[in-house]
Amino acid sequence: MVERSLYIFQFLEIKMDKRVFFASGKQKEFIKNVKNKSSLKWKEIAEKFDISENTLSKSYQFELSSIPYVLFRKMVAFIGENENNVLNQYNGKIIKEELIIGRKVFGEKRKVLSPIKITFTGTDLNLDISKVSYSKPDLNKRIKLPTQLTEELAEEIGMHFGDGFLSARKNDYRLKGNPLDERGYYVDYIKPLFKKLYNLDVNLKEFDRSFGFEIYSKAFWEFKTKVIGIMPGEKYGITLPEVLKIRNKKILAAFLRGLFDTDGCLCFKTRYGYSKYYPTIELALTSKKLIAEVAEIIKMFGFNPNVYFDEKYGKIAINGISALKRYEKLIGWSSQKNLNKINTWRNTYPQLSMTVMA
Secondary structure, eight states, rough: OOOOOOOHHHHHHHEEEEEEOOTTTTTHHHHHHHHHHHHOOOOHHHHHTSOOHHHHIIITTTTTTEEHHHHHHHHHHHHTHHHHHHHHTEEEEEEEEEEOOOHHHHHTTTOOOOOOOOOOBOOOOOOOOOOOOOOHHHHHHOOOOSBBOOOOHHHHHHHHHHEEOOOOOSSEEEEEOOTHHHHHHHHIIIIHHHHHOOOOOOOEEEESEEEEEEOOHHHHHHIIIIIOOOOOGGGGGGOOOOOOOOHHHHHHHHHHHHHHHHHHHHHHHETEEOOOOEEEEEEEEEHHHHHHHHHHHHHHHTTOEEEEEEEEEEEEEEESSHHHHHHHTOOOOOHHHHHHHHHHHHHGGGGOOOOOOO
8 A cells, every 4th residue: 555645835825805804793783784874775785885785685794704804994984984993893803814825726816817798789678578468366366577677587587597497388387496405595585586576475385305386377487488588398408588698797697696596506625635625616407508608608707617518418617716706796696505605615714724635
């Protein structure tokens, strides 16, 4: 048996962005104070700070992630407060993220992503629902249909392409996820979203190996097929609807969020000898055409995804720290499962200092 030797590589100190850490419960108070003093909605505040609404209202408000110092300074200035006074009031500390890690990791940190360049030319967000017919049960339920393509609708379309199924034979739609780690996502986010978009009170329940709901609605089915342009039946040949080919960064980001939250995978792999260090965001679909189209959108956002195909699936992988940070800023997550993974990684990553095995 060959003896394995342990080598200690020469380490480099990498200074990353500073972040602000608050005492438990205090970050939530600070974020709520910013919102109350601004008298704006979450979406409007997020736009002012150029961050994802989900990152602001979920990750930061519910203390799933500490706040970058640069963003903290903008918030303090926005509400007209003194930085030191805010830190004292909310028991906050500015921490430098310093890592003692190897040369290969340093190279990964230095990777530069491409500029964002949306090449779609469409600009019309209006939807013509005049061609949709309502059944009597639809009218009794007072189902409503969106007349504009919004971020919420784009995210729901992404969910459809991920975990959804639209029957080709009857007015049947299903959206179901993993009962082990997606129950909260369906209860806390998806159910209210369907109420807001369609005035539908979906009945969530556990099936044999999934958790979610089924909808039987003529109006909903025709909206999906005739207005959005989604092909019903098996998703092997499903393609990106024309209505989504819009020169609108937020619409496209919302679609990606819904798709990756439902059918994607966020994980942290062991690389360079560092346990669960390397971030990877992956997606696999049976429609290779859709994978190619999604990959093009991801490239428009400046990522350099790995795209490959086998006999059954098309697959996308977005790798690295720089890519993760951009994904969090531009796209973000609505799924609590993924937000928890990010929180765990953030709590571990600033202190990463390990011996490397050759």
